[in-house]
Amino acid sequence: ADLSTSIAGVKLPNLLLNASGVNCRYENELQQLLDSSAGSLVTKSATLNSRDGNPEPRYAPLAGQIGSINSMGLPNQGYEYYLEYAKKFDYNNGKPLFISLAGMSLADNKAMCEAFRDANLPCVLEINFSCPNLPGKPQLGYDMEAMEAALKVLAPIIGKPFGIKLPPYFDIAHFDQAAAIFNKFDNIAYVTCINSVGNGLAIDWESETALIKPKDGFGGLGGLMVLQTSLANVNAFYRRLNNGKQVIACGGVTSGKEAFLHILAGASAVQIGTQLQEEGTGVFERVSKELQEIMAAKGYKNVEEFRGKVKTL
């Protein structure tokens, strides 16, 4: 079965890729993604300057393989590292490149977007409005006015199709408000739903201790346990966005089954985070095979035949 897709004007031979933040901080990790069955890759969210991030332990899988908690604190090499990578990238290799940016301020995001604009590269920018782990920094994705103000500055600078990484929303009014904002910007080509479910607390019952060190153990939740929230966000924006805007799913994909569900919900591509962290890049081959088996069993030849076709009662 054909798993290819197009997003923001670039073609992915396989709709599976990594979630920003996992296995994508360093060039060697990005090369592992290129060498895997993933159809594309997205870099770790970049800030103006390099960052070490929060003290460790800052990531932990949850017991029973239900998910993960993280408070990495935006460790990255600084945007110029990823700009150089994007300049050297072989855009004829068959897999497109997505670059994630998470400025600590609008000025930082503006400077980084201007630098990528001036470099005039085929990579696609994904602006991260949803990092939940910067002490004292509220997520822009939860401040509708600030998010719109930022987009009014950034969208014209970027000047070509780009995407936004969104936090999970839990209120229908927020789906409505956010989608109404995004529909005002023609070059928002897609939204990626969802980032981790912010500020969960994982506690080990034997040691009576939080699993991670930063922020008293508070961190973003990912993995299978966030699947239904992720499906809802994917479908809510799929129903609300217009003019061909697409949705990339992220959240709870551990097998072909969850990837299939996300496509039913409306996803054009599917990112894998926690399961990639736990299993390694072989996850892309496994999930691709499982998805193709499901499609064959159901008689689907390509994903267009069932994308967004979730039935209601």
Ligand SMILES: O=C(O)c1[nH]c(=O)[nH]c(=O)c1I
């Ligand atoms: O703590 C992080 O680095 C982080 N962790 C997440 O779960 N989502 C994000 O967008 C980020 I920038």
